[in-house]
Amino acid sequence: MALTADFDTAALLYATGPTAAIVGSRSAQRQGLVVPKMRFPSQTAVAPEQSATSPADVSVLPEAVESAADRSVGQLLKLANLPQNWDGYRAAEPKQESIKSARKFLRSLAPGSVVPQPTLHADGNALLFYRSSDAYVELEFLGTNAIEFFARQGDSEWSDEFSLDGPMPDSLRAIGFATW
Secondary structure, X not given: OXXXXXXXXXXXXXXXXXXXXXXXOOHHHOOOOOOOEEEXXXXXXXXXXXXOOOEEEEEOOOOOOOOHHHHHHXXXXXXXXXXXXXXXXXXXXOOHHHHHHHHHHHHHEXXXXXXXXXXXXXOOOEEEEEEOOOEEEEEEEOXXXXXXXXXXXXXXXXXXXXXXXXXXXXXXXXXXXXXX
């Protein structure tokens, strides 16, 4: 009986704990979140006419909600921990300022925007790339809020530099990138 009560308490605390606070933390990256109602035994005092195990409604997430931008940021965090010579060909250690800029860029993407995949350049700069059947984009984060990019769509090619805090270039918008 004590084990059941401990489990019920743990389930209730987990259901009402930090999971509920995380749901709204990045609303820009979450779309169509449905939170089902689950029933857990109540841990509060109840009136004599009710059973001590009467269920209480508690909203919980059935599983972690993760967007494409969350996955890309997670990959960047893993890349940030690589040592020098991570590729076996004397690659530089990842530049933390570059990775920080790439994370900031990913978090600035609006819902519905294409989300590029992260990798590292041999010089240690963070790269984000996007590839589709008719487009290719490569963004290199130079670490000083400067982003150098190459983009190709169909027969058109663009290459330029823009600021992380500035407007998105029209060529990237045409491919599907959008920021707030």
